[in-house]
Amino acid sequence: MARQTRLPQPLPFAQQVAVFTRLAEANPMPETELQFVNPFTLVVAVALSAQATDAGVNKATRALFAKADTPQKMLDLGLDGVTEHIKTIGLFRQKAKNVIALSRILVEDFGGEVPDSRAALMSLPGVGRKTANVVLNCAFGHPGQAVDTHIFRVGNRTRIAPGRDVEEVERAIEDNVPARFQQHAHHWLILHGRYICVARKPRCPDCIINDLCPYEEKTV
Template structure:
């Protein structure tokens, strides 16, 4: 995608949604770390249903340790892979208490040391909690980056690095949220809704999908 088209691409997404936010519910940086870690291979809506009551009382690493692994499992048992995730959350909570005074570090390397926290989770936390210009490449961003031609790459890291290089100011802070939401609701995996896409003319994807009426099908 040409530089001028990249600017126009982001400008349109920004105009449609000037202040995008994560759809995960959290109350502080710690609960954000937990929510993002729990969201792997799960929907944000599913995580929110499980954590809404949890975060009302358990909002620090120390309180999570008081709840314990068994108690946490009971709270998040509706989330996929909850056994492994509960073990990781307790372990990362212990590390935060032991090494960081119960505070979440704002450093990517430190975040990635936490059990269950990979580069994507670290990037989300840095961006949402600390205002860093990071690009958390999930399946939606990986698809949108490759499909549109905005940032093509064979791995999430390759797409992340290309997004970092290609995305100009003033769009860098919110870029990954615009791309996630666009992939989740418009540029869908099975059937992208090109007929209602505000950046369709800038996108490299061919052929554009027709309206459901024209295709004689319902949108997926």
């Protein structure tokens, strides 16, 4: 049996408080960069964002949501109509099928309403744990931690939330980030990873938590 790599210890509580205090002061009310008008359009937008940029999804969904902002309207638009609107997004054919399928399930099984349950959300085609957590957080105000590649990188580099996979990082955020920062933690971390703690040549000189971060390969 292969031996598992031992994870480093997460940042101590006092440093976690200092990190998130600074992130909160810099951006008190962070929000998802995906554009949506209600929980249903958020589900669709997040499902479409897999292997695509938020900007690309927003460009495609602007016209789509103007025509179909409820599950029934999406069904009325039909597979061909959805496909035509999102054809600029990667994997658009399968994603269009998922949008129609999840819309049908929402109409038939949930009365046209988006459920505020992770298990129920994950029963929808094209909706995984990350998508469900985004919806729970952004649409219903639950402190769900949607871990993507940015958060996985930041969590491990900074030791805010070390983990070998996204679920370990999710649990580490829940276990180690102070409760008062849980609601917005994943937004702060994803934005930090997207614009400052980037994969190649992280912008360490511009980082507001530089002195609190133990990452050994900092840029100068």
